[in-house]
Amino acid sequence: MSSGQVLFRERHLPVEIGLIFTAVAALSLGTAVYLLDRDWANSIFLGTFIEYQWPRSAMFGAFGGFLPALLHAYAISVLLIVVLWPWPRTRVWGCLLWFTIASTLELLQSGVGEACSIALERLLGDIALLGYLKSYAFHGQFDTFDLFATGVGCLTALAVTIAVEQYRQRT
Amino acid sequence: MRVLRFVMAFAVVVAGVVSTVGSGGGDNLSGPTGPVTPPPPIQPPWVDITIANAQDVSATIVQDADQVFDFAAMIGGQIFPSPPTAPNLLSTNSKFELFEKTAATGAPATDTCAVSGAVTVSGAPGNNPVSLSEEDTFDLVFETCDDGDGYSLDGSFSVIVNELAGDPRTDVFRLSYQLPNVIVTVAFDDGTHTMSSASRFSLTWDTVDFPVTVLSLTPNALALSTQADNYVLLSGVHSRTINADISVSTTLAEVGEAQLLSQVSLDGYINYETVVPLQAPNGQAPESGEVLVSNGLANETIRIVIESSTSVRLEIDSDGDGTVNDTQYTTWAALLG
Numbered sequence: 206m207s208s209g210q211v212l213f214r215e216r217h218l219p220v221e222i223g224l225i226f227t228a229v230a231a232l233s234l235g236t237a238v239y240l241l242d243r244d245w246a247n248s249i250f251l252g253t254f255i256e257y258q259w260p261r262s263a264m265f266g267a268f269g270g271f272l273p274a275l276l277h278a279y280a281i282s283v284l285l286i287v288v289l290w291p292w293p294r295t296r297v298w299g300c301l302l303w304f305t306i307a308s309t310l311e312l313l314q315s316g317v318g319e320a321c322s323i324a325l326e327r328l329l330g331d332i333a334l335l336g337y338l339k340s341y342a343f344h345g346q347f348d349t350f351d352l353f354a355t356g357v358g359c360l361t362a363l364a365v366t367i368a369v370e371q372y373r374q375r376t
Numbered sequence: 377m378r379v380l381r382f383v384m385a386f387a388v389v390v391a392g393v394v395s396t397v398g399s400g401g402g403d404n405l406s407g408p409t410g411p412v413t414p415p416p417p418i419q420p421p422w423v424d425i426t427i428a429n430a431q432d433v434s435a436t437i438v439q440d441a442d443q444v445f446d447f448a449a450m451i452g453g454q455i456f457p458s459p460p461t462a463p464n465l466l467s468t469n470s471k472f473e474l475f476e477k478t479a480a481t482g483a484p485a486t487d488t489c490a491v492s493g494a495v496t497v498s499g500a501p502g503n504n505p506v507s508l509s510e511e512d513t514f515d516l517v518f519e520t521c522d523d524g525d526g527y528s529l530d531g532s533f534s535v536i537v538n539e540l541a542g543d544p545r546t547d548v549f550r551l552s553y554q555l556p557n558v559i560v561t562v563a564f565d566d567g568t569h570t571m572s573s574a575s576r577f578s579l580t581w582d583t584v585d586f587p588v589t590v591l592s593l594t595p596n597a598l599a600l601s602t603q604a605d606n607y608v609l610l611s612g613v614h615s616r617t618i619n620a621d622i623s624v625s626t627t628l629a630e631v632g633e634a635q636l637l638s639q640v641s642l643d644g645y646i647n648y649e650t651v652v653p654l655q656a657p658n659g660q661a662p663e664s665g666e667v668l669v670s671n672g673l674a675n676e677t678i679r680i681v682i683e684s685s686t687s688v689r690l691e692i693d694s695d696g697d698g699t700v701n702d703t704q705y706t707t708w709a710a711l712l713g
Binding site: 239251273277285302303306307310337338 | 382385388392395396398399557
């Protein structure tokens with residue numbers, strides 16, 4: 206009769222699935238801010254449906270100002286991390302990449318975007334995609350709080366990923 | 377598998393960019409609550425500048441600039457006494473008395489306007505309005521309010537105090553405030569004008585050098601329309617300097633730093649810049665100044681040179697080669713229509 210030890214491990218969902226779940230939840234919450242608190246006219250996507258907007262609430266209060274930027278940065282960073290999961294170094298690079306892109310997009314609303322869109326228009330002609338960039342650059346307004354919230358979102362994504370990984374390794 | 381993951385990463389980035397741009401950048405500048413405002417207009421194409429349409433294009437620019445100041449004066453005038461009265465904002469203006477009532481009771485305050493109609497003020501001022509401070513917010517609703525200024529206001533807008541330096545109870549102060557959620561109709565005897573803003577824009581009153589008062593307007597997607605024309609001011613700063621000295625001859629109106637894109641009645645966009653400030657006796661045609669009108673895509677330009685109160689020269693470069701192809705003469709009054 207042989208003897209030995211059998212290690213029973215509790216079954217866990219993969220870490221990636223849990224992170225994706227948090228990203229989806231963040232995106233949902235950010236969307237709720239737009240649907241409930243924001244003026245749809247300020248959104249290219251929602252502006253089309255402006256006649257269907259119900260009276261806006263103040264459900265998110267002052268948080269409604271920066272939550273979408275923070276949650277969006279968190280979600281995109283997490284999704285980048287998950288997609289590039291086999292390469293641990295990309296945890297940091299994914300967050301940095303999205304922070305760079307998101308910051309650039311925010312800067313486009315500072316007046317830089319107006320000049321860029323006009324320059325691109327001169328170069329490429331009057332094409333439809335540039336219309337969206339122009340609308341974004343001309344109608345948006347640069348906001349340092351959005352920039353800060355984006356940074357916090359990216360850092361949170363990195364911190365959550367590292368924390369979840371370490372917790373899972375311990376268990 | 378590795379390639380697939382990188383493709384997915386690229387897709388995530390693209391989705392992130394599209395959702396950022398599509399959501400309008402995530403600014404919450406129009407405040408968390410309030411009425412629904414109309415969507416910003418889709419960008420139409422640039423207007424071609426030709427010798428044939430040069431006067432029409434110039435006329436649109438002139439009318440556009442003129443409307444901005446009219447509306448700035450109206451919106452400001454409903455809150456502040458019009459120069460040359462010494463500002464003394466808090467003690468002499470009924471709207472500020474309403475602000476004070478609202479702050480004291482926490483409830484909306486309604487008052488009748490000087491001639492007819494009413495205005496209701498509500499909001500959440502952070503402090504006693506006697507000491508206005510940043511982020512104090514008031515909501516104003518006008519019901520055909522006629523203060524005897526030759527027009528009546530119908531609609532609503534909010535006032536958010538942005539900056540205050542000095543004492544608004546004296547002649548010397550600098551007050552900047554934002555107007556989000558503007559939906560206002562201004563009715564004159566000869567017609568109505570509407571004004572709406574998909575985002576907020578700012579007004580600044582600077583009387584630090586009183587009697588010189590500077591009123592600056594920084595539009596952000598501010599739409600002005602009449603039955604015939606429609607203008608959208610997307611960026612730039614307009615400022616009007618008024619010397620409230622009794623002597624009319626020393627009173628100047630000045631337009632400067634204007635770098636605007638305007639949706640004009642020609643169904644397109646025109647870029648214009650006031651390269652030399654316009655100077656005019658109050659309420660009269662400018663006597664000097666220069667405006668450069670250009671097509672943002674090509675280099676076609678019109679240089680509107682104000683030679684005198686009775687002569688405006690248009691230098692037209694219709695092919696964008698940097699040389700004037702035609703020169704036309706008109707008057708400010710003719711351009712205003």
